[in-house]
Amino acid sequence: MSASVVTRPSAVRRRRPRVGRMAASALGLLVALVWAFPVYWMINSSFMSSIRLQDGRVHLLPVNASWDNYTSVWASGSFLPALRMSLAVTFLTLAVTLVFAFLAALAISRFRFRGRRSFILAVLLIQMLPAEGLFIAQYRLIGSLHLLNTVLGVSILYIAAVVPFTVWMLRGFVAGVPIELEEAAMVDGLSRTQAFIRITFPLLAPGLVASGVYAFLQAWNEFTVALVVLQSDASKTLPIWLRSFVQASASRDTDWGQVMAASTLIAVPVIVFFLFVQGRMTSGLVSGAVKG
Amino acid sequence: MGRHPRSGASGLRASDLRVSGLSAAGPRSEGTSAPIARRRRPPRVPYALLAPSVAILVVALAYPLFWQVVTSMQQFGLAQQFGKPPTFVGLRNYVDLFTDPYLWTVVVRSIVFCLVNAFVTVLVGVGVAVLMKVVHAGVRIAVQVAMLLAWAMPVVAAMTVWRWLFDYRFGVVNAGLTALGLDFTGHSWLANPLSFFFVATVIVVWMSVPFVAFSAYAGLTQVPDEVLEAAALDGASGFKAFRWITMPMIAPVLSIVLLLQIIWDLRVFAQIRLLQDAGGTPSETNLLGTYIYSLGVGSGDFGAASAVSIFVLALTVALSWGYVRRLLRDEEQS
Numbered sequence: 001m002s003a004s005v006v007t008r009p010s011a012v013r014r015r016r017p018r019v020g021r022m023a024a025s026a027l028g029l030l031v032a033l034v035w036a037f038p039v040y041w042m043i044n045s046s047f048m049s050s051i052r053l054q055d056g057r058v059h060l061l062p063v064n065a066s067w068d069n070y071t072s073v074w075a076s077g078s079f080l081p082a083l084r085m086s087l088a089v090t091f092l093t094l095a096v097t098l099v100f101a102f103l104a105a106l107a108i109s110r111f112r113f114r115g116r117r118s119f120i121l122a123v124l125l126i127q128m129l130p131a132e133g134l135f136i137a138q139y140r141l142i143g144s145l146h147l148l149n150t151v152l153g154v155s156i157l158y159i160a161a162v163v164p165f166t167v168w169m170l171r172g173f174v175a176g177v178p179i180e181l182e183e184a185a186m187v188d189g190l191s192r193t194q195a196f197i198r199i200t201f202p203l204l205a206p207g208l209v210a211s212g213v214y215a216f217l218q219a220w221n222e223f224t225v226a227l228v229v230l231q232s233d234a235s236k237t238l239p240i241w242l243r244s245f246v247q248a249s250a251s252r253d254t255d256w257g258q259v260m261a262a263s264t265l266i267a268v269p270v271i272v273f274f275l276f277v278q279g280r281m282t283s284g285l286v287s288g289a290v291k292g
Numbered sequence: 293m294g295r296h297p298r299s300g301a302s303g304l305r306a307s308d309l310r311v312s313g314l315s316a317a318g319p320r321s322e323g324t325s326a327p328i329a330r331r332r333r334p335p336r337v338p339y340a341l342l343a344p345s346v347a348i349l350v351v352a353l354a355y356p357l358f359w360q361v362v363t364s365m366q367q368f369g370l371a372q373q374f375g376k377p378p379t380f381v382g383l384r385n386y387v388d389l390f391t392d393p394y395l396w397t398v399v400v401r402s403i404v405f406c407l408v409n410a411f412v413t414v415l416v417g418v419g420v421a422v423l424m425k426v427v428h429a430g431v432r433i434a435v436q437v438a439m440l441l442a443w444a445m446p447v448v449a450a451m452t453v454w455r456w457l458f459d460y461r462f463g464v465v466n467a468g469l470t471a472l473g474l475d476f477t478g479h480s481w482l483a484n485p486l487s488f489f490f491v492a493t494v495i496v497v498w499m500s501v502p503f504v505a506f507s508a509y510a511g512l513t514q515v516p517d518e519v520l521e522a523a524a525l526d527g528a529s530g531f532k533a534f535r536w537i538t539m540p541m542i543a544p545v546l547s548i549v550l551l552l553q554i555i556w557d558l559r560v561f562a563q564i565r566l567l568q569d570a571g572g573t574p575s576e577t578n579l580l581g582t583y584i585y586s587l588g589v590g591s592g593d594f595g596a597a598s599a600v601s602i603f604v605l606a607l608t609v610a611l612s613w614g615y616v617r618r619l620l621r622d623e624e625q626s
Contacts, residue, residue: 021426021427024423024426024427025427025428025431027423028423028424028427028431028432028434028435029431029434031420031423031435031438032431032434032435032437032438033438034438035435035438035439035441035442035498035501035502036437036438036441036442038442038445038450038453038454038457038498039441039442039445039453041453041456041457041464042449042453042456045456053462054461054462056462056467057467058464058467058468058471096348099344100344100345100348101345103341103342103344103345104341104342104344104345104346106341107337107338107339107341107342108338108342110338111337111338111341113335113338113339115339116338117620119342119346120620120623121616121620122349124616124619124620125609125612125616126349126353128555128608128609128612128615128616129353129605129608129609130555130558130559130561130581130604130605130608131559131561132559132561132580132581132584132585132601132604133559133584133601133602133604133605133608134353134356134357134360134601134605135584135585135588136360136584136585136587136588136589136594136597136598136601137356137357137359137360137363137598137601138352138356139588139589140356140359140363140594141351141352141355141356141359156348156351156352157352159348159352160348160349160351160352160353161352161353163345163348163349164349167345220446221446221447221448223447223448223561223562224561224562224581227565228585228589239446239447239448239449242448242449242452243448243566243569246452246455246569247569250569250570254459256456256459256462259452259456260452260453260456262452263448263449263452263453264449266446266448266449267444267445267446267449267450270444270445270446271441271444271445273444274440274443274444275440275444
């Protein structure tokens with residue numbers, strides 16, 4: 001901006017009422033409070049005994065905080081199996097999805113072939129389909145394969161649900177590495193495979209990390225499909241476990257302190273992960289529209 | 293699976309990440325290099341690369357879809373689950389369903405719920421985005437952190453917390469309202485269907501606003517300050533500048549966000565199911581997702597459940613078509 005223009009915007013800004021800006025800031029703080037409150041309340045309640053939670057008063061701070069609720073949840077006997085189940089399902093989904101999606105992304109961004117357009121169209125359409133529109137049929141499929149209540153059964157469904165978006169995401173990363181880099185390496189005497197592994201693959205690391213986080217979050221949080229295909233007690237993943245923990249507690253006067261401790265245990269790893277990668281996801285699904 | 297920002301990080305899109313991750317790699321040059329690559333490699337390779345993905349999609353999505361189409365035209369109830377072969381009944385499941393007033397109740401309820409939620413979410417989200425634009429940096433960061441916290445909450449954990457907030461005996465909402473002088477002691481929010489959906493709307497909006505707010509904020513930051521300054525010099529008020537300059541510039545973002553919200557709010561299964569756990573009569577509060585669940589898993593009527601599922605899929609495809617076309621067009625241009 002040239003110097004001559006600088007004076008005028010400040011004149012404009014001075015005309016804007018101070019009060020307005022103060023009100024906006026107050027409103028902004030209120031919005032922040034409202035949105036953060038449920039998360040705060042979860043953590044706050046998780047440190048309080050049920051006697052305190054039910055004494056009819058509102059305790060904004062966890063005075064006399066204790067880890068009792070966490071130790072009870074941990075010791076309940078059903079948390080650790082659910083954690084193990086969730087970890088198994090999540091990592092199987094993550095690993096297989098990354099390999100499958102990476103190969104497919106290579107195909108659609110490095111090759112032109114018949115059926116490429118149809119595949120992309122299928123990928124885009126599939127990621128819009130709701131689980132609720134297919135879960136009955138998937139339940140029957142997994143049942144007929146005798147895979148109900150197994151890690152493999154639910155992972156198959158998760159992989160299929162996550163692969164389309166992951167392909168779409170990785171496609172952009174692969175296309176972002178100029179093929180000339182590989183070709184230059186080949187001129188210098190590497191084979192195509194070597195060039196790919198030594199040159200292109202390291203450049204794709206951020207893309208693989210981002211897609212991995214996406215697959216992790218999806219599999220870790222998934223509720224609908226798990227509710228349908230994991231019905232036995234021994235095979236619950238954490239979200240399903242949390243639901244039955246709440247139900248069991250509700251049948252004998254809900255112990256909200258324990259329930260909130262259980263929710264916190266599930267939410268905290270996700271929140272930490274999410275804050276870690278947030279810088280990359282703020283511009284969202286719409287940047288194409290912004291630029292266009 | 294929930295490809296929704298509520299249930300994860302689906303706000304990601306490849307092109308943004310490409311920019312942040314690999315901007316150093318320079319401009320892409322597929323246009324010039326692709327023909328060389330094609331000549332050099334045998335055409336079998338891309339199909340081999342696609343094979344694993346295609347295989348899993350066929351097994352876990354295409355086959356169930358096929359089964360569902362077939363089953364939706366069969367008499368397939370409890371007897372068939374115990375080995376009796378299903379009988380072909382043509383479109384009778386569809387006729388039965390579409391002449392059943394209850395299905396229409398659920399459809400209308402789902403559509404109203406979905407539209408109300410989508411519009412409220414987008415309105416609030418844009419409001420929050422504008423706030424983030426005008427307030428001091430400190431307040432903006434507070435808003436952003438709060439939004440990220442809400443966005444990151446796993447759906448089941450979030451529902452559990454909200455259930456606790458609205459608990460009729462010890463919930464902080466009733467306590468707060470009572471402290472304000474209204475008598476909400478022991479008020480049950482979920483017993484009445486309207487108030488049930490009010491609570492559901494509060495929760496869904498709380499979960500979905502962060503994605504809209506961040507997208508709209510990204511759109512707002514693209515509006516050049518110079519244009520707004522020029523408008524101010526020409527005497528436009530803040531509101532007029534917003535209405536006639538900012539709004540048209542962020543309209544493309546908003547239309548996509550609104551469309552995605554509509555598609556996502558049509559499938560609020562987990563939220564409704566978990567609120568039904570907490571109270572609320574299922575038959576009075578069912579939306580399409582929970583209705584399919586109760587037909588299929590609940591009463592074992594897979595024929596009818598499949599028919600409703602096909603209906604939901606058709607509705608989703610019809611709604612998403614324009615968006616998918618647009619993504620495909622962007623892809624071809626790149």
